Amino acid sequence: MIELKDVCFSYSDIIALDHINLSIKTGEAIALMGANGCGKSTLLKLLNGIISPNAGSYEFHGEEVTHKKLQDDKFSKLLHQKIGFVFQNSDTQLFCSSVYDEVAFGPRQMGVGESEVEHRVNDCLALLGIQEFRNRIPYHLSGGEKRKVAIACVLSLNPEVLVLDEPMNGLDPKTQRWLVDFLKKLNKAGKTLITSTHNLELVHEISNRAVLFGESHTIVADMMTEELLKDVELLKRVNLVDTYYQYKISY
């Protein structure tokens, strides 16, 4: 489904991704892990077509995604309909004057008729349990509520792939648990999940495969999440954990 071959990206002279080779199949639940500044968010932006690689190729469903192709409105809309991105900071993702308009934004941009838009918005609000926020101003919501609205905004496009950048950040434990259960349901329903996270306690619940980035901005490990979490030496080597980290899995 997603194929990255020798992908490199730099912000001016600063290397963010260095010869990344990654293959993601339909229905997988993948966690991107690594220390701060290793390139996880950059990779997520690349997958969503926000940036294009300086070298290498990115293919989605066998078709190469390039900067030139993304200039074509039709191609861009098609890609963004298939891959949904939940940003780390919900504030930047919520820009409409009501939650209803926020969730309706994506389908309206895709040219969906208004009755279908209303249907989708109602479904998404019900799915996330936020029907009472329908007419509220997104900016006035709490952190957890904003995260739910941001997810609803993306789900209204019914994407095949859901990309989440550190979705647990700033959420209380109860909301984190809710999000984990929700993501598990989405993956069971057939959605491909790609999550970037530092939360080592919950990562094994939202992914079965983990891709570990090193400080050299390359992939140092690509294995089952539980196996990666057990490899404490590897996690210490990439500066993700320190001497006091102890691997635990709670069932």
Added chain:
Amino acid sequence: MNVPLQVFGTLVLILLVSLTRSFVFVIIVNVWLLAVLSMTDPSRMVVILKLSMGITFFTAIVMLPAFVLGNTYSSIMITTKVFATITAMGLLSHSTKWSALTQALKTFYIPDIFIFILDITIRYISMLGEFSLNMFYALKLRSVGKNRSKYSSMAGIAGTVFLQSKEMAEDMYHAMECRGFTGEYHINDKSKFKWRDYLYIGIIAVFFTLFIYFGRV
């Protein structure tokens, strides 16, 4: 009530009050506005009245020399017109959400993208204001004794707020792109007419008729 109609009605009322030469007409409008005000929330009424009375008082002070020199009629007309205008605008702004007001501009064929930029600007003024206030508190807490380089600190805050706003704008654009935005922004006009709106149209028509009648008398 239908917000575009409210905006249109308020603008028409203000226009009629500005153009009229009849003191009776202005008084009728003022009585009507005070009657509407009396039916609003007491707290909202106090806020609107404070604003209207304050500006009217200021206008009266400004018109005082003209009043003393014999231009009685014009001075009183201008003062009462100011009261009517401010009260009408106060009623509109306090009874309607800002986002609904900006979306009502669509009815007046203002381009959608302009309305969107206006909406976002208002929202981000508030967000960046909060951000710069937090930075100011952080500066205050870290300052020991007297700060002789206040201006360079303030310049630092201003510069950081500018960079932050640039970053937020870029992130927001990316978020819009990821949801299919390709340059065209569409606002959905959800306004529908109810019986109150037809009553409001009737009232505006009555004022228009009175304007013409008192204009001829």
